[in-house]
Amino acid sequence: MTLGLSLxxxxxxxxxxDIIGGRLLPGMPLIEAELVNSYNASRNTIREALHRLGQEGLTRYVRNKGVMVRRLERAEVRDLFVVRRTLELQAIAQSGPLTDAQSGRMQxxxxxxxxxxxxxxxxxxxxxxxxFHQQIVALMHSPLFDEFFAQVIAQLRLVFCAAPDEQRFQSPWLERDREIYGLLADHNKPAASEAMSLYLDDSEHLSLALFDHP
Structure with missing residues (x-):
């Protein structure tokens, strides 16, 4: 168990x-008895863990069904991108030249x-x-922002899972991540910020479009 954390x-x-990794998908049940066995933990411990996930916006309780991984609403997706713009653009704006460690993690x-x-x-x-985008936010050297953004990333992952054609949805971003990294490596903050802003505009547009085709 990680030092300082309860079970x-x-x-x-x-x-x-598991949500960020795409192993737990929207609508999947989180069955208490199975989690008790998987983690060799008490029911109270599992309930506490599920309650935390609920507070992070990742699960919800459904009457007669129990706890399930959440599906997000359109307004929540808009809000996630408000957060992304605030944190990722601010991280770029206040960043210094990339250290070897920062560059290595992004690469x-x-x-x-x-x-x-x-x-x-x-x-x-x-x-x-x-x-990669978590590493952008990490440029601010704020453990609180890192923890908060991990929750944001998990919610975004639930949105991306809704794409009917994952290849089409995910194909555009790798080259653009590379572009942003290259600009940061050159310490060209204005261009990196512009590239990130356009990236987030396009990502939000595609994410919201998922709600137009249920």
Missing amino acids: ADQIALELRA SAIEATTLAREREDWRAVATHSLV
Whole structure:
């Protein structure tokens, strides 16, 4: 168990990671008895973990069905992109030249996205691209923002899962992530900010379009 975290916290983090990784999809039930066995935890601990996920906007309780992974609404998606613009553009604006460690983490995310695309594993493409954007926010050196943005990323993952054609939905972003990384590596903040702003505009447009075709 991670130092300083309760078992319930650790279980919540692992379930969130399963959402970000595309292993838990919108509408999937989180069955208490199965989680008790999987994590060798008490029912109270599992309930506490599920309650935390509910507070993060990732699960909901459905009468007579129990706890399920959430499907987000259009207004919530708009709000997620308000948050993304605020955090990602601010991170670029206040960033200094990339350190070797920062550059390495961004490159690793891009390389993982590239390999996933070569395998045509579009779910993994989405996951690794989101990891790249987590590294953008990490430029602010704020553990609080990092934790908050991880919750935002998990909610976005639930939106992306709704795409009927994952290949079409995920194909455009790798080259644009590479472009943003290259501009940051050159410390061209104005161009990186402009590229990110256009990226987020287009991503929001495509995400909201998912609600037009139920």
